[in-house]
Amino acid sequence: MPDESNFNTIDTDIPEIKDGEVLVRSVYISVDPYMRGRMSDAKSYAEPYKVGEPIIGGIVGQVMASKNTRFEVNSYVEGRMEWAEYNVSNGSNIRRLKPELAPVSTALHVLGMPGLTAYFGLLHIGQPKEGETVVISGASGAVGTIVGQIAKLKGCRVVGIAGSAEKCEFLTNELGFDAAINYKTTANLFEALKDACPNGVDIYFDNVGGSVTDNVMKLINFQSRIIICGQISQYNLDKPEMGPRVMDKLLKTSSLMKGFIVSDFAEHNKEGLVNLTKWVQEGKITYRENIVEGFENTIDAFLGLFRGENIGKQLVKVADE
Structure with missing residues (x-):
């Protein structure tokens, strides 16, 4: 069982973005059981996390600065990024969200x-x-x-x-x-x-x-x-x-x-998201979020998965929308 001694939190400067990049402020961080498997060097379907480097996981964030024509400032995105308050992306690992369809946090669970x-x-x-x-x-x-x-x-x-x-x-x-x-x-x-x-x-x-x-x-x-x-x-x-x-x-x-x-089913993602969104909007599928406030509590929220503390999706709220 991992504990807080297995993690470090590091303060760094917010990087400057280059042409084609966006600066994303984390709003919600997803913590998921599969991440435990990536903390082992045993052969698996994904490369293990590297010791001393940031954990990568699902993030919903807001674009704070952009030099990429596909992403406007203040728009919301979801993607696999570092457990950090700010991330820089070239756009290849994020997708735009439509807050008018469903709350942006759902991109990390029922619509993700x-x-x-x-x-x-x-x-x-x-x-x-x-x-x-x-x-x-x-x-x-x-x-x-x-x-x-x-x-x-x-x-x-x-x-x-x-x-x-x-x-x-x-x-x-x-x-x-x-x-x-x-x-x-x-x-x-x-x-x-x-x-x-x-x-x-x-x-x-x-x-x-x-x-x-x-x-x-x-x-x-x-x-x-x-x-x-x-x-x-x-x-x-x-x-x-x-x-x-x-x-x-x-x-x-x-x-x-x-x-x-x-x-394994990536080619069918559009089909899945279209149907899930329809069912959520029709009230045929409901969901519950277990939200922990504060970036500093991300590790405890992750460990809580293995203590059985969550009902529904475990999220960390890093900043206000």
């Missing part, structure tokens, strides 16, 4: 990477059908909340697994999940899942891994789809946790288990 992750994982891999049962672990997070709501739009029974009574009430009372299970207080998770999924599990959207997933796998149906999006229960372990082997279950049920990252 987490929303697209939910959209592609469930619809392109899971391919839900009306009447099927969808189970989501880490269901109260930025991705899980959107997965569940899309599944409901597709006519599925939706069961969420989360880590507190408050989170479970949010899933059922505010987001319309059919059932929610608090894995931390449930005496027998398998029995609770069996009660919540009387017809078994057709789609499992896994954000957590570990023993939670072991129990869900016992209930998968014929030709079920298991979508591996995250494994947050494993990220801070000294060595991998041992568990049941699932190949026999996959074989006997002719099921699919597939891992993915959102960039």
Whole structure:
């Protein structure tokens, strides 16, 4: 588990921009579980962060100075930039936002990477059908909340697994999940899942891994789809946790288990953003933001992800819009 001693905060001058560049003042900083994986030099889908260099992540910011004709001063942008109060960009790593469509902060969750992750994982891999049962672990997070709501739009029974009574009430009372299970207080998770999924599990959207997933796998149906999006229960372990082997279950049920990252579907980003924006504007998808104030609290907000402190999307508000 990382702690604050693994990070340094550095004061530098705000750089001057050159032709083709823009100066972006951070307004919201996204903290995400996947960043923990990039703090390891183990082989993965992305290069690890380099020790002594700034962390890169999702930022929504305002253009304060521009020598790039594509970006006007005071316009809002989103992109992958340094955890910093100000960034300089040549425009290749940012996109313009339209505040009239939705609050700019949504570009870091429901109308950004987490929303697209939910959209592609469930619809392109899971391919839900009306009447099927969808189970989501880490269901109260930025991705899980959107997965569940899309599944409901597709006519599925939706069961969420989360880590507190408050989170479970949010899933059922505010987001319309059919059932929610608090894995931390449930005496027998398998029995609770069996009660919540009387017809078994057709789609499992896994954000957590570990023993939670072991129990869900016992209930998968014929030709079920298991979508591996995250494994947050494993990220801070000294060595991998041992568990049941699932190949026999996959074989006997002719099921699919597939891992993915959102960039696998980059060619479909426009489709995903158009549909997600439409659903948000129509009120068919809602969201919650857990906002921590102050750039100096960015590290604590990130660490809070692994303490289970957030409901919905965890953001740091650096400056006023």
